[in-house]
Every structure is written in structure tokens, then in C-alpha cells.
Amino acid sequence: MRLIDSLCETLTRALGLLTISPWNQDTRLQQPVGPSQVQEPHQALETLFPSTKPLNSQEGGISLQYEKLPVGDPPKVILPDGPIFAPPNARPGFVCNYTAMKGWRHTAGVGMRNAWLEKPIGDEDATGGIYNIFTNYDRFAPIGTVRKYHLNVTDQVINADGIIRNDGGKVFNGQYPGPWIEACWGDWVEITVENHLQYNGTTVHWHGVRMLNAFEHDGVNAITQCPIAPGDQFTYKFRVTQYGTSWYHSHYSLQYADGLAGPITFHGPSSADYDVALEPFLFSDWSHNSAFEDYGLELRKPPVAMKTVILNGKGFYNCSNNPNPDCEALKIDPPSIFEQVFERGRKYLLRLINTSTASTFIFSIDKHILQVVAMDFVAIEPYYADSILVGIGQRYHVIVEARPSNDLIPVEDQNYWIRITGANGCFDVEPNQANEKLGIIRYNSGSTKTPTSTRYNFNTDCADEPYESLVPVVPMDVTARDRPANDIHQDTGDNFEVGIELPDENYTVPHGNFTRWDILDTPMWLNFSDPTIDHIGDYAWGTNETAMITENFSKDEWVYIIITGQGTPKQVSEGKREFLPVAHPMHLHGHDFVLLSQQTRPFHPDDLTNGTFKYDNPPRRDVALLPRNGYMAIGFRVDNPGIWILHCHIAWHASSGLALQIRENEHEIQLTPQFVKEKDRVCENWKTWFANESNWWTAHEFQEDSGI
Numbered sequence: 119m120r121l122i123d124s125l126c127e128t129l130t131r132a133l134g135l136l137t138i139s140p141w142n143q144d145t146r147l148q149q150p151v152g153p154s155q156v157q158e159p160h161q162a163l164e165t166l167f168p169s170t171k172p173l174n175s176q177e178g179g180i181s182l183q184y185e186k187l188p189v190g191d192p193p194k195v196i197l198p199d200g201p202i203f204a205p206p207n208a209r210p211g212f213v214c215n216y217t218a219m220k221g222w223r224h225t226a227g228v229g230m231r232n233a234w235l236e237k238p239i240g241d242e243d244a245t246g247g248i249y250n251i252f253t254n255y256d257r258f259a260p261i262g263t264v265r266k267y268h269l270n271v272t273d274q275v276i277n278a279d280g281i282i283r284n285d286g287g288k289v290f291n292g293q294y295p296g297p298w299i300e301a302c303w304g305d306w307v308e309i310t311v312e313n314h315l316q317y318n319g320t321t322v323h324w325h326g327v328r329m330l331n332a333f334e335h336d337g338v339n340a341i342t343q344c345p346i347a348p349g350d351q352f353t354y355k356f357r358v359t360q361y362g363t364s365w366y367h368s369h370y371s372l373q374y375a376d377g378l379a380g381p382i383t384f385h386g387p388s389s390a391d392y393d394v395a396l397e398p399f400l401f402s403d404w405s406h407n408s409a410f411e412d413y414g415l416e417l418r419k420p421p422v423a424m425k426t427v428i429l430n431g432k433g434f435y436n437c438s439n440n441p442n443p444d445c446e447a448l449k450i451d452p453p454s455i456f457e458q459v460f461e462r463g464r465k466y467l468l469r470l471i472n473t474s475t476a477s478t479f480i481f482s483i484d485k486h487i488l489q490v491v492a493m494d495f496v497a498i499e500p501y502y503a504d505s506i507l508v509g510i511g512q513r514y515h516v517i518v519e520a521r522p523s524n525d526l527i528p529v530e531d532q533n534y535w536i537r538i539t540g541a542n543g544c545f546d547v548e549p550n551q552a553n554e555k556l557g558i559i560r561y562n563s564g565s566t567k568t569p570t571s572t573r574y575n576f577n578t579d580c581a582d583e584p585y586e587s588l589v590p591v592v593p594m595d596v597t598a599r600d601r602p603a604n605d606i607h608q609d610t611g612d613n614f615e616v617g618i619e620l621p622d623e624n625y626t627v628p629h630g631n632f633t634r635w636d637i638l639d640t641p642m643w644l645n646f647s648d649p650t651i652d653h654i655g656d657y658a659w660g661t662n663e664t665a666m667i668t669e670n671f672s673k674d675e676w677v678y679i680i681i682t683g684q685g686t687p688k689q690v691s692e693g694k695r696e697f698l699p700v701a702h703p704m705h706l707h708g709h710d711f712v713l714l715s716q717q718t719r720p721f722h723p724d725d726l727t728n729g730t731f732k733y734d735n736p737p738r739r740d741v742a743l744l745p746r747n748g749y750m751a752i753g754f755r756v757d758n759p760g761i762w763i764l765h766c767h768i769a770w771h772a773s774s775g776l777a778l779q780i781r782e783n784e785h786e787i788q789l790t791p792q793f794v795k796e797k798d799r800v801c802e803n804w805k806t807w808f809a810n811e812s813n814w815w816t817a818h819e820f821q822e823d824s825g826i
């Protein structure tokens with residue numbers, strides 16, 4: 119929750135900070151950088167990624183890109199190879215490698231975290247250039263290196279909260295959360311996923327990553343690929359054109375809720391200064407059953423409650439609050455709670471990620487103010503808050519100064535709770551298990567005391583961070599204003615209602631007598647063995663009701679999508695379609711969308727022209743909360759050909775069908791023959807595995823949900 123400005127000023131003075139936005143006024147910068155000094159680097163993404171040479175090209179990688187460096191007179195002074203350096207708090211041994219950028223140097227460091235790479239000033243032969251927080255990363259990226267990762271997907275017992283979960287646990291590389299995937303801005307990433315699950319195929323999605331000209335590596339089951347069959351593997355490849363924090367997770371049915379999720383960091387600049395960056399903070403609701411089992415219960419009222427809340431895979435289930443006599447029998451020692459030692463006066467960068475199945479959370483640290491510097495993969499002008507609401511799939515970077523507001527207590531006694539608090543109405547954990555005290559900040563590493571600190575008195579409304587607080591540092595103005603390229607007239611055009619299908623008493627729909635969420639009138643239901651990628655350009659194929667076609671628009675044109683929780687109840691084949699007052703975290707693949715409007719009331723077409731829509735540098739991100747009983751309007755430039763999904767990130771809702779395919783300029787998609795061969799191989803393996811019913815988990819029919 120944003121602090122009101124006057125309070126903010128008082129606090130920042132109290133905290134000894136000079137300014138609310140130190141990033142553009144900080145006199146400590148050795149090499150001040152500002153918008154007026156930004157020179158356009160010469161590696162435009164268009165030339166790095168001509169559509170005839172997509173990322174998956176076998177000739178791709180450094181050598182191809184290197185040839186595209188401008189050819190000119192050789193410099194009089196031979197410059198050393200490009201910079202290699204360790205970014206703040208990377209894992210040991212990890213370095214950013216810009217060897218290909220001869221003559222450039224890494225300029226960031228404490229006191230100038232908004233910088234990244236530049237050519238030395240005074241080198242007259244250098245063509246000049248700079249990569250920093252003001253660089254238009256939508257168009258430019260530095261030339262990094264190729265990074266290869268390997269993820270093994272296995273079934274595994276997980277102990278996250280003291281109750282052994284031996285049912286349905288699934289992990290990457292034997293751990294939950296999965297291993298931290300790190301890369302640097304401008305790198306090429308190749309991740310090989312090996313599936314060793316017994317009963318499931320799998321696919322892995324790189325949440326929020328733009329996947330420029332690489333939709334075929336987006337990892338969405340039954341859309342961009344067939345599942346990777348047990349025993350098979352597939353290598354995902356993409357270019358890092360953004361920087362910040364995100365997560366990767368299975369996009370095969372409900373698997374991520376069973377443990378298939380892990381953090382991603384793309385190292386790059388920051389819009390405010392910090393001394394130390396900490397490893398990502400993943401928080402989530404948690405169940406003791408497989409999500410595949412809970413799902414059946416979830417679709418019948420009332421919704422199934424998750425068991426606990428966990429931070430970085432650690433929580434505590436309190437058996438004394440649980441009437442179940444089996445509780446003590448199942449109980450083992452919970453993992454030790456997350457702890458972090460702060461050194462007084464230092465500033466820490468925290469990377470927050472909500473990886474929940476069904477819960478929106480509010481992150482806070484008692485007596486510590488948060489300086490918010492990035493939302494999703496977009497750096498923002500810093501603002502201060504006492505807490506921050508993180509919807510499912512959303513991320514924030516926050517900087518915390520180790521200077522608690524009750525500073526009179528001797529340092530050796532200072533311990534503070536890190537809290538992960540459920541947002542009111544968007545939170546689905548057993549009421550007596552919703553322990554929000556999930557971590558401890560200590561000022562004395564030897565202390566073992568339980569904190570006695572109290573929570574800030576923030577409100578717990580289920581609403582995104584204040585719209586006006588979220589101002590991207592790299593501005594993007596929506597040039598289409600009130601004239602998008604597509605038709606958004608209510609009831610006739612691209613205006614999408616989120617509703618729920620409530621089956622009639624006696625009606626048995628083909629896939630169970632369940633309530634089903636959807637966007638438009640048809641819940642998504644995909645055929646795992648017949649993905650959309652095999653029907654590129656064939657818009658008549660599949661269920662038009664679950665696809666939006668944005669074909670023949672130019673890269674500079676804007677498409678808007680109005681998503682509303684309002685509509686007129688009506689009878690559909692399964693029963694009644696109704697509209698419930700539920701907030702949905704809506705996520706779009708393949709684009710950072712602009713959030714043109716987010717209202718707690720119904721949409722009206724006049725909103726485009728009466729000042730309600732914001733066209734000048736609106737918030738830009740990849741997940742936003744559709745307000746309960748309200749609407750949200752998003753827009754994107756039609757600049758990334760592919761098949762992208764727009765879906766609710768409540769896992770139950772996406773599974774039940776609340777998703778839409780955006781089929782964007784498919785005529786521009788070019789898959790290399792090598793990729794097509796590999797895609798088809800994976801699909802044939804899947805079909806062979808699937809055809810043998812003895813491979814299935816026999817307790818159920820195989821497909822129970824949309825597939826995503």
C-alpha cells in the first residue's frame with residue numbers, strides 16, 4: 119500500500135533519505151546518466167531478430183549476431199574485449215559476459231545501480247552507446263552470451279510445512295522451489311527439460327519473458343507444443359530482452375501447484391540504489407494433496423482451502439489448530455523458517471514473486487518501509503509503501519533500508535517478522551492455518567529470539583497497487599489513443615466477459631458435472647495431441663470462441679482487450695452462465711501489456727475518450743488484477759507474431775477454462791525445419807506414450823482440465 123505523500127516525506131526524512139526519487143537526482147553518481155544523455159545503441163532487436171532467422175536457428179547465437187556489429191574503420195586504440203563481471207548477489211561463480219561488446223565497460227556498482235554498460239567517454243573512435251535504466255529495452259539489447267541450463271522433472275515427496283506431502287509432489291532438479299535460473303540482459307538462454315514423471319507429460323513456461331519471435335518456446339501445453347512425454351526431453355531457447363525477476367513453471371494442467379515452479383533473474387540495472395541484492399522471495403499457498411485431486415473438489419462448491427502459506431518453500435502447519443487426529447501422526451519437523459540478517463544502514467534489494475495456486479498476498483516487514491522499484495519485468499519510478507500486494511504471477515522489486523522505525527531498541531534485540539498476509543477475499547487458506555509470520559529479519563546473527571514486532575496497519579483489500587504509483591521508467595505512450603486497430607465495441611467486438619458456467623442439476627457435461635470458469639462463452643479445453651502450433655494460419659481450426667485473431671496488423675498498431683467481470687446471465691448448453699464478484703489475476707504471454715484502465719465499475723465505451731483510459735505512459739506489466747465487479751483494459755503493439763494465451767492465474771480457473779488464445783500475425787511466423795522436426799518428434803513420442811493406457815494414472819480419466 120502506497121504511503122500518502124506527506125507521510126512519505128516525513129518517513130524519508132526520518133530514514134535519512136534525501137529524495138523520493140534518488141535515481142534521477144543522486145549526486146553520488148560518478149557518471150551521471152539521464153534521459154538527455156541516452157545515446158541509441160546500435161544493436162536494434164529488429165536486426166538481431168530478423169523474422170527469417172528466429173532464435174531457434176541453428177546458426178543463431180553469438181557468431182551470427184557478432185557479424186551484425188557495424189563495420190567501420192578500426193579504432194586507433196585497440197580496446198580490450200568486452201566486460202565480464204559478477205552482478206550483485208549472483209550465485210557464486212556466475213558472471214555476466216559481454217565479451218562480444220569490445221570496448222564497452224560495466225558501469226554499475228553501489229551508488230549507480232541505474233547504469234549497466236557504456237563505452238568510455240573520450241574514446242573518439244568508439245561509436246558510443248549506453249545501456250542503462252533509460253534504454254528502450256523494447257528495441258535494444260546488449261550482446262550477452264549463451265547460457266545453458268538443464269531441468270529434471272521428477273515426482274518427489276515434499277516437506278514444506280512439517281506435513282509430509284507424499285502425494286503428487288513434483289519438482290525441478292530434486293528441489294522445491296526449483297533452482298534459480300540466472301542470466302544477464304541480452305543473453306541467449308537454452309534450457310533443456312527432461313521429463314521423468316510417472317503419469318504426466320510436461321511443458322515449462324518462462325513467465326513474463328517476452329519470447330520475441332520465439333513463441334514456439336513459450337512452453338504452453340497443447341498450444342505451443344505437445345507435452346514432453348515421460349522419458350523424453352525438449353530444449354527451450356529464447357533471448358533475454360528484459361531484466362528483472364520472474365519465475366518459470368509447468369504450464370501443463372495443474373503441475374505448478376504440485377511444486378514445479380522456480381525463480382528467474384535477468385540481471386540488469388535498477389531504478390534506485392541498493393547495496394546488496396538478496397535471492398528471490400517466492401511465496402505461495404500450499405496444499406498437502408495433489409492439485410489434481412483438489413481440483414475435482416474445487417469445482418464443486420465450496421472452494422477447497424489450501425493448507426498453509428510458505429515462503430521459499432518453508433512454512434509451518436499447526437496441528438494443534440487442526441481437529442484431524444492424523445495430523446500429529448503425519449507431522450515431522452518443518453523446515454526451519456526463513457531468516458535474513460540485516461546490517462544496519464545498508465540497503466537490500468528484494469525480489470518478490472507470488473507463485474500461488476489461488477491466493478493474492480501482501481508482503482511486508484514490520485517497521486521497515488519498502489521502496490518499490492520494479493513491477494513484473496518493468497522498472498518503475500520509485501515509490502514508498504509500508505506493504506505491497508502481489509497478485510499471483512506478479513513480481514516486484516523492493517529496496518529495504520536496514521533502518522527500522524523503532525530505532526531506540528538496542529540493535530542486539532532487534533528482530534522483525536517478514537509477513538505474507540492474505541488479501542481480503544482473494545485468499546484461500548484454512549483460516550486457522552494462515553500463519554503470516556513466515557520469515558525473520560535479524561540485526562544480530564547470533565540471536566534466536568522470536569520477534570515481538572507488530573504489523574503495520576495496512577489495509578488488506580484485494581486490489582492491485584495504486585494505479586498512479588506504477589510509472590514505468592522507460593515511457594511508452596499509446597499512440598493509438600482511442601482508436602485501436604481492433605473493434606472493441608461492447609457486445610459486438612473484442613470485449614471479453616469473465617463468467618462461470620453453473621451446470622444444471624441433472625446435466626452431465628462431457629468432462630464432469632463441474633462449474634467452469636471461462637472468458638466468452640466457452641471454457642477452454644485443448645487436445646494435448648493436437649496443439650495450435652500445428653494449425654498456424656488456419657483460423658477456421660479449433661474453437662473460435664476461445665481464440666482472438668489479430669491478423670494483418672502492422673507492428674506499430676495497437677490492439678486493446680477489454681476484460682470485464684460483468685455480463686448478462688444466460689442459459690448455455692451446460693446450464694446457467696453467471697457473473698460472480700471475484701477478482702482474477704489476468705496474465706498475458708508474449709507481451710508486457712499496457713494497463714489502460716482498471717476500474718471497480720462496469721466498462722463504458724466513453725471511457726476511451728473521457729480521460730478514464732490513460733494513454734501517456736500507463737502501467738506496463740504482464741499480470742494485472744481484474745477488479746471484483748469491475749473491468750480492466752489492456753493493450754499491446756502487434757509486434758510479436760505467435761500464439762499467446764491470456765488467462766487467469768488462479769490455477770483452478772485456468773484449468774477450468776478461463777483462458778483465451780491470441781493468434782497474432784501468424785502469417786509472419788517462421789519455424790525452421792530443424793525446429794519443426796524436433797517439435798514433431800516430441801509430439802510423436804507423446805502420442806505413443808498416451809496411446810498406452812497402462813501409462814495413465816488409472817484412478818481417473820486422463821484429461822480433467824483445459825490442459826494449461
Ligand SMILES: [Cu+2]
Binds near residue numbers: 702703
Ligand atoms: Cu480467475
